[in-house]
Amino acid sequence: MNAVLPSPTTIAALVKIGLLVGGLMTAAAYLVLLERWIAAWVQDRKGPNRVGIPLTNIRLFGLGQPLADGLKIILKEDFTPSHVDRVLYNAAPLLILAASLAIFAAIPFGSVLPPLGIPGLPDPVPFLVAPGLDVGVLWVFALSSIAVYGVLLGGWASNNKYGFLGGLRSSAQLVAYEIPLGLGLLGVVLAAGSLKLDRIMEAQATSGVWYAFAQPLGFIVFLVASFAEAARLPFDLPEAEQELVGGYHTEYSGIRLLLFLVAEFLHMITAAFLIVIMFLGGWHLWGVTGSAAEVSWAGALVRFAILSAKILGVIVFFMLVRWSWPRFRFDQLMNLAWKVMLPLGLANLVTVAVVEEYRPWLVERLGSSGAGWVALALPWGMFFVGWIVAGLLTPSGTDNRPIHTHGPLDAEQSLAEDLVEA
Amino acid sequence: MKPTDPAIVWLEEKPLGLGERLYLPLFVQGLTTTARHLVSPKVTVSFPEERPRIGNPLLYRGVHRLNKDAQGRVQCVACFLCATACPAHCIDIVAAESPWPDREKYPESFQIDELRCIFCGMCEEACPVDAIELTSLLDLTGRSREEMIFDKEKLLSVYDMTKDAEPMKSASLTGGSAHAHAIPAGGARQGGLP
Numbered sequence: 001m002n003a004v005l006p007s008p009t010t011i012a013a014l015v016k017i018g019l020l021v022g023g024l025m026t027a028a029a030y031l032v033l034l035e036r037w038i039a040a041w042v043q044d045r046k047g048p049n050r051v052g053i054p055l056t057n058i059r060l061f062g063l064g065q066p067l068a069d070g071l072k073i074i075l076k077e078d079f080t081p082s083h084v085d086r087v088l089y090n091a092a093p094l095l096i097l098a099a100s101l102a103i104f105a106a107i108p109f110g111s112v113l114p115p116l117g118i119p120g121l122p123d124p125v126p127f128l129v130a131p132g133l134d135v136g137v138l139w140v141f142a143l144s145s146i147a148v149y150g151v152l153l154g155g156w157a158s159n160n161k162y163g164f165l166g167g168l169r170s171s172a173q174l175v176a177y178e179i180p181l182g183l184g185l186l187g188v189v190l191a192a193g194s195l196k197l198d199r200i201m202e203a204q205a206t207s208g209v210w211y212a213f214a215q216p217l218g219f220i221v222f223l224v225a226s227f228a229e230a231a232r233l234p235f236d237l238p239e240a241e242q243e244l245v246g247g248y249h250t251e252y253s254g255i256r257l258l259l260f261l262v263a264e265f266l267h268m269i270t271a272a273f274l275i276v277i278m279f280l281g282g283w284h285l286w287g288v289t290g291s292a293a294e295v296s297w298a299g300a301l302v303r304f305a306i307l308s309a310k311i312l313g314v315i316v317f318f319m320l321v322r323w324s325w326p327r328f329r330f331d332q333l334m335n336l337a338w339k340v341m342l343p344l345g346l347a348n349l350v351t352v353a354v355v356e357e358y359r360p361w362l363v364e365r366l367g368s369s370g371a372g373w374v375a376l377a378l379p380w381g382m383f384f385v386g387w388i389v390a391g392l393l394t395p396s397g398t399d400n401r402p403i404h405t406h407g408p409l410d411a412e413q414s415l416a417e418d419l420v421e422a
Numbered sequence: 423m424k425p426t427d428p429a430i431v432w433l434e435e436k437p438l439g440l441g442e443r444l445y446l447p448l449f450v451q452g453l454t455t456t457a458r459h460l461v462s463p464k465v466t467v468s469f470p471e472e473r474p475r476i477g478n479p480l481l482y483r484g485v486h487r488l489n490k491d492a493q494g495r496v497q498c499v500a501c502f503l504c505a506t507a508c509p510a511h512c513i514d515i516v517a518a519e520s521p522w523p524d525r526e527k528y529p530e531s532f533q534i535d536e537l538r539c540i541f542c543g544m545c546e547e548a549c550p551v552d553a554i555e556l557t558s559l560l561d562l563t564g565r566s567r568e569e570m571i572f573d574k575e576k577l578l579s580v581y582d583m584t585k586d587a588e589p590m591k592s593a594s595l596t597g598g599s600a601h602a603h604a605i606p607a608g609g610a611r612q613g614g615l616p
Binding site: 038043046321323391 | 440443444445446452453455456457459460461462463464465466468
């Protein structure tokens with residue numbers, strides 16, 4: 001009879017999937033509200049604050065807004081233009097949402113639960129849908145690359161010039177920025193010695209040095225590349241409203257547009273998760289959480305709360321950045337990726353490799369704490385040198401204005417001189 | 423103007439300094455500005471609960487009213503200057519012989535189509551007896567087009583409604599002497615700017 005029932009591990013995974021998908025969808029809805037609030041506050045407005053509990057006059061600071069937004073967009077007509085490639089047009093939003101959600105199979109959303117004592121379930125239970133996945137980081141990056149197909153297919157299948165241009169820009173941008181993203185990540189993987197994201201968090205908790213401090217250059221490169229991967233300002237060229245109407249989702253409406261928009265917010269949440277997990281210590285906070293592998297219920301909740309708070313902080317940073325910088329021009333975007341971020345990422349990788357290679361030797365010579373200081377000083381030195389060199393060398397490369405050699409509008413001036421002489 | 427005109431001053435953009443090239447100072451500057459606005463006081467007026475502040479009621483151009491004189495009679499002398507001045511042609515006056523000895527005509531009917539009105543204030547400017555004025559009432563709504571055509575009674579009732587909060591503008595401008603004008607026949611300009 002036991003063969004009919006699913007195993008406790010499967011049930012645990014299903015429960016986690018349910019919690020995660022429900023939580024993520026709610027989070028995406030409320031992040032839309034947060035985005036609108038922050039947009040309003042930055043512009044000295046109050047933002048949505050009217051919609052509360054339906055059918056009552058209770059306003060709750062506008063916390064009912066996501067429900068109203070969702071209902072509105074679901075009730076909109078789901079219009080399919082006659083000139084689209086129907087199969088790809090319908091597949092694109094499903095593909096992008098499925099890929100964006102599947103990424104979270106390998107992303108831990110907390111530390112571990114205390115032992116539950118359920119027979120058949122390995123203790124302690126980690127906050128992770130697929131705990132045995134040894135290639136966690138690779139899974140995340142493979143699926144975020146698949147999400148690019150959603151954008152491309154949407155842009156292509158729409159058979160619309162704006163959609164097509166948005167898809168083109170998106171493909172170039174996402175492919176270009178996956179390289180610095182990968183380089184920023186490689187440093188962390190090298191230092192932690194594992195591709196599992198929970199192991200990476202544990203490594204930071206054990207040493208107490210978050211990788212943002214140990215690898216500042218890698219952190220900056222990864223942060224900038226995540227902005228580009230999530231297509232957030234200042235890198236939102238795939239859907240630059242002023243130039244491309246809506247970019248790759250110009251021809252979409254109703255629920256399918258909603259799927260695209262939710263997937264975009266999921267990308268931002270994924271980026272925030274990765275930044276926090278890989279560079280900002282995950283659930284670790286000095287003096288609050290220990291680094292022990294097993295925790296009490298309170299400890300598990302505190303770790304979960306710290307991780308969530310950090311992620312929220314990163315998302316708020318994403319949203320503040322949106323209102324601080326104008327969009328890059330496309331050539332500037334490419335310059336930044338290939339001429340600045342790629343070399344900086346390589347410099348970081350080399351530094352980390354050198355530090356990790358000579359760490360035993362340093363420990364032998366200087367003792368444990370001395371080696372720790374050297375292992376911090378070297379990347380920071382590299383950070384300052386790399387940053388200044390990149391700063392001094394790049395701006396001329398991003399300026400494509402015509403150069404006036406001797407005075408304004410030479411041709412017209414020489415024409416005028418000719419006329420005077422004649 | 424030709425590019426070769428000597429009056430044109432050609433400016434060269436200053437080269438970027440070290441701080442600008444390193445981008446970090448500008449990064450901090452931009453984020454500080456954003457963060458400051460994030461917490462600064464908001465300018466939004468939550469309209470139905472909170473009334474917007476009218477700068478100067480003498481200058482504000484809201485719903486019209488027809489002023490009454492000291493005897494409670496309509497001040498208008500049906501001279502048609504407002505209807506002539508109106509660029510939107512929203513004022514419709516039917517004149518009749520005045521029952522009172524101090525003027526020749528009075529408006530038997532006086533209609534303003536508030537939907538057609540563009541609230542330019544030309545009628546107020548044109549009026550020789552300061553009979554038509556724009557109040558600072560701003561939330562003008564109605565359930566039908568007919569309801570938005572204000573007749574004489576309605577316009578006089580707007581005066582009754584607003585006379586305490588907003589005395590006649592001519593009175594305010596001449597220093598608060600809220601006397602009713604003795605209007606001579608022919609409607610010569612009285613009061614007005616000091």
